[in-house]
Amino acid sequence: MNQYQTLLYYCYTTIENAEEFAADHLEFCKSIGLTGRIIVADEGLNGTVSGTAEACKTYMDTVLADLRFAATEFKIDDVSEPSFVKMHCRYKPEIVHSGLRDPNIIDPKKRTGVHLEPLEFLEMKDRDDVVILDVRSNYEHNLGRFKNAVTLDIDNFRDFPSKINELAQYKDKKILTYCTGGIKCEKASALLLHEGFTEVYQLHGGIIKYGKEAGGKDFEGKCYVFDNRVAVDVNTVNPVVVSTCRNCGKTTAKMINCANPECNEHFTQCDDCGWAMDGCCSEECKEHPRKRPYDGTGYYVKVPQQLNLNKIGRKEFISDLRPAALY
Template identity: 85%
Template sequence: MAKYQTLLYYCYSTIANAEQFAADHLQFCKSLGLTGRIIVADEGLNGTVSGTTEACGTYMNAVHADERFASTEFKIDEVDEPSFIKMHCRYKAEIVHSGLRDPHIIDPKKQTGVHLDPNEFLEMKDRDDVVILDVRSNYEHSLGKFKNAVTLDIDNFRDFPSKINELAQYKGKKILTYCTGGIKCEKASALLLHEGFEEVYQLHGGIINYGKEAGGKDFEGKCYVFDNRVAVDVNTVNPVVISKCHNCGKTTAKMINCANPECNEHFTQCDECGWELDGCCSNECKSHPRKRLYDGTGYYVKVPQQINLNKEGRGAFIKDLRPLA
C-alpha cells in the first residue's frame, strides 16, 4: 500500500471573507505537512493536495466538517511520493478562470448540466444523438481524449465562451461535456444551457473518476494532471497512445516544458528529441543563455534568478516561470 495520497477536489459554495480564509487554510495545510495547490474564491474551493495517508485523511475530515464543504467529493490517488514540492493556497476571482463572473448568468450552485456517473456516461456516449465535448485546453486534449470527442482550439478555459458559436451546429444533440475532475464542466454546461442548448450533461467526477469506476474505456491517451506526475493512465480496457512528438512526430506520451524559461512552451516530446535538443522545443531555445538544466523530466521548480546588482552588491531577484501550470 502506498504511503502517500494525492487528493483532487472542488466545491462550489459561497465563502465569506474568502481572502482571509485562504491565508488561514494555507497555515492549516502546512500544519499537516501537505503539499499542493489550492485556489480559493468567493464561489468556493478548487484544490489538489498531497501528503501522507494520515494527513490526507485528517484534511478530508476537516473539509467535510465545515458545513459549507460537506458535500465535497475527493478523487483519491495512491502515490509513491508527494505530487508537489510546496504548498500554495491563493485567493482568486474564480476557482476556475472562465471570465464568467455574473451569477445572474452563470451560477453552478443553481444550474448545471445533468450529472452522469461514469457508467451512465459510458452507456450514453456512443449514441447517434450524442456529442461528446471536451472542454479542456489544447495541451490537455492533445495528450488524451475520449474517442470521437469534439475538441476546441483553446489555450485556456477562459477561451471557452468564445467558441459557443462554433458549437451551435450541435444544438439538436445531447451534449456530454467532460474535463479532468469535473470543475470546468460546471461552468461550461451552465453556459451551454444559458445559450439555448437544451440537453446538456456532464461527466461527474471527470476523467479521473471515469478511470476509477468505468475502467477508462475509449479514453485514448493519458490524462493531463496539474502536479508533478504531469500525466496519468486512465484506460485499463483498451488503452492507446495518441500524442505525437512536437519535433519528429513519433508517438509519445511524454509532456514537458521547454528548458528555455522565456519560452516555457508546454509540449509533447520523445526522449530522443529531448536529449538531442536538451529539453527545448527548438534549436533557437537550446542556445538561449538562460536555458535551464535538462535532467530528462522537463519539470522545473521555481528558483531565484539574480537579474542585477545594486551598489552594495545586493541582487534583485525574479523567479522562473513555474512549468506545468
C-alpha cells in the same frame, strides 16, 4: 506499498472573507504536512494536495466537517511520493478562470448540466444523438481525450466562451462535456445552457473518476494532471497512445515544459528528441541564454526570476513552471 496520497477536489460554495480563509487554510495545510496547490475564491474551493495517508485523512475529515464544504467529493490516488514540493493556497477571483463572473449567466450552485456518473456516461457516449465535448485546453486534449470527442483550439479555459459559436452546429444533439475532475464542466455546461443548448450533460468527477469507476474505456492517451506527475494512466480496458512528439512526430505520451523558461510551453516530446533538443521545443529555445539544464524529466520546480524593474522600483517576477488552473 504507497504511503502517500494525492487528493483532487473542488466545491462551489459561498465563502465569506475568502482572502482571510485562504491565509488560514494555508497554515492549516502546512501544519499537517501537506503540499499542493489550492485556489480559494468567493465562489468556492479548488485544490490538489498531497501528503501521507494520515495527513490526507485529517484534511478530508476537516474539510467535510465544515458545512460549506460537506458536499465535496475527493478523488484519491495512492502515490509513491508527494506530488508537490511546496504548499500554496491563494485567493483568486474564480476557482477556475472563465472570465465570466456575472451570476445571472454562470452560477454552478444554481444551474449546470445534468451530472452523469461514469457508468452512465459510458452507456450514453456512443449514441447517434450525442456529441462528446472536451472543454480542456490544447495541451491537455493533445495528450489524451475520449474517442470521437470534439476538441476546441483553446490555450486556457477562459477562451472557452469565445468558441460557443463553433458549437452551434450541435444544438440539436445531446452535449456530454468532460474535463479532468469536473470543475470546468460546471461552468462550461452552465454557459451552454445560457446560450440555448437544451440537453447538456457533464461527466461527474471527470476523467479521473471515469478511470476509477468505468476502467477508462475509450479514453485514448493519458490524462494531464496539475502536479509533479504531469500525466496519469486512465484506461485499463483498451488503452492507446494518441499524442506525438512535437519534433519528430513519433508516438509518445511524455509531456514536458520547454527548458527555456521564457517559453515554458507544455508539449509532448519523445526521449530521443528530448536529449537531442536539451528539452526544448525549438532550436531558438535551445540556444536561449536562460535555458535550464535538462535531466530527462522536463519538470522544473518553481524558481522566481526577476523580470524587470518598473518605474517605482518594484520587482516583478515570472515563474519557471508554467502556471495552470487546477483541473
